[in-house]
Amino acid sequence: MTPRTGRRKARNRTPAVEGPSRQASGFGKSGSTVLRGWKGLALLGAVLLVVGLGALWFWHREDRPVNIVLITLESVRPDHMACFGGKRVTCPNLDALAKEAMLYDDCHSVTSWTLSAHASLFTGLYPSAHQTRRPHSKLGDSYTTVAEVLSGRGYQCAGVVSGPFLQTQHNLHQGFEYYNDSPSELTQKLAHGDITNPEMERLLRDFVTKRRDKNRPFFLFAYFWDPHYDYIPPAPYNEMFVSPDCEQIDVTRYESSKTVHANITEGHLEYVISQYDGEIYWTDEHLGRFFDLLKAEGLWDNTVIIVMADHGEEFFEHGKKGHKNNLYVESVQVPLIIKYAKGGPQGRDSRLVSFVDIFPTILDLTHTTAAPFPHQGRSLLEASPSPERAIFYELLSLWYRRRPAGLGGAPKVHTRTEQWFAIRQGNDKLIKVIRPDRTELYNVRKDPQEQEDVSGQNSARTQELANKLKQWQELMRAVAVTYGAGGKAELDEKQLERLRSLGYVQ
Secondary structure (H helix, E strand, O other): OOOEOOOOOOOOOOOOOOOOOHHHHOOOOOOOOOOOHHHHHHHHHHHHHHHHHHHHHHHOOOOOOOEEEEEEEOOOOHHHOHHHOOOOOOOHHHHHHHOOOEEEEEEEOOOOOHHHHHHHHHHOOOHHHHOOOOOOEOOOOOOOOHHHHHHHOOOEEEEEEOOHHHOHHHOOOOOOOEEEOHHHHOOOOOOOOOOOHHHHHHHHHHHHHHHOOOOOOEEEEEEEOOOOOOOOOOOOOOOOOOOOOOOOOOOOOOOOOOOOOOOOOHHHHHHHHHHHHHHHHHHHHHHHHHHHHHHHOOOOOOEEEEEEEOOOOEEOOOOOEEOOOOOOHHHHEEOEEEEOOOOOOOEEEEEEEEHHHHHHHHHHHOOOOOOOOOOOOOOOOOOOOOOOOEEEEEEEEEEEEEEOOOOOOOOEEEEEEEEEEEEEEOOEEEEEEEOOOEEEEEEOOOOOOOOOOOOOOOHHHHHHHHHHHHHHHHHHHHHHOOOOOOOEOOOOHHHHHHHHHOOOOO
């Protein structure tokens, strides 16, 4: 597949939001209201003038504009990284990066699967607001992505991605001048045997050394797919974490495998995890060489590097494997490392962080906070928010079951839908599941693994968070109607077969 260029898109609406005040709704300081009539036109003209003057100020600052590198890692849990307290050294290069960066110890995705999480990352909106919630979804043209914002600021925006949900059919490439999704096609027929890291590294090197416009700052996005199951790292990484306690087990066709199940032995589970950790180490090797390249090119000091995972991964903590099953901590807590430009903050930050915070943080880093781009997060450059701040999660989970055919008939595939929503505020996390309906409450300080449901013991707090969750759902519906939904992505049979093999579609 050839690299794609993000197109200019016609807009038939002002990217704005009606509803409660920004403070009440959770919108950041870049939120705006719908403009109407001559007063609205006058205000819009004033905004454009301010933004234009801001752009001139931006280019005439004495210090150079920073470059932004945003890296997402598929399915990587923070507790499998030594810098976040993991028991194994699975990522020495990221551990080294962490020593000159800020680590955010309480960062969470908005969901537990890739497409919806990245749509939130790029728009600063929760999934119900950006409406990219199903495996066939694509992001609507009416949404403003971070790449569109930065390209309007003069940044050269480039993306290099692997994995099916970041292909251009899902429309997340809006605003990118250069977007190469060819690594995602390397193993279309062998979705579980993916080896894309070397091609990712090659294309990133190609951008930095050949395609980069040295007269402009750049925004470079990279998504590394290889830690996704099947966990089959190449040698020697497949043996690196195999201990005497491990019992080898077949990990191929992992999602649908009847061999890997909740009742496997501890030794078998240790082997599965050893292969997962090997995938992380294998990916980290390529990141290390990319970081070395940035240093060799003299870009390191003036480049902000953001590294995070799109979601976590389950190893039967709540009876499931993989991801896109639920919203428990092992599925949604993610690592976040930000190496700021030279002289920036370093250390650890314990604030509660959501994926929707990355969009306003990048706006702040590039001095774009005055522009009218709605988002639902808080910039990490602002003071730590109140402990009463709430963040939200959601998941539309589809389950497929094939039933034998009747006499002379074909097998039938039945689909079951579950909707999950959750809210985290302070030490409490409430999870609500629709069909079958149930509500759970966890005290994450006393029970960080979310194993003991205390909703029956604390009915008042359960009801309080349930009411806040309901209000948030109503707000998301109000936000969504101000945009145009992207509809269904046009996927060819090869792409559909890959999603089928991974269990994402029937």
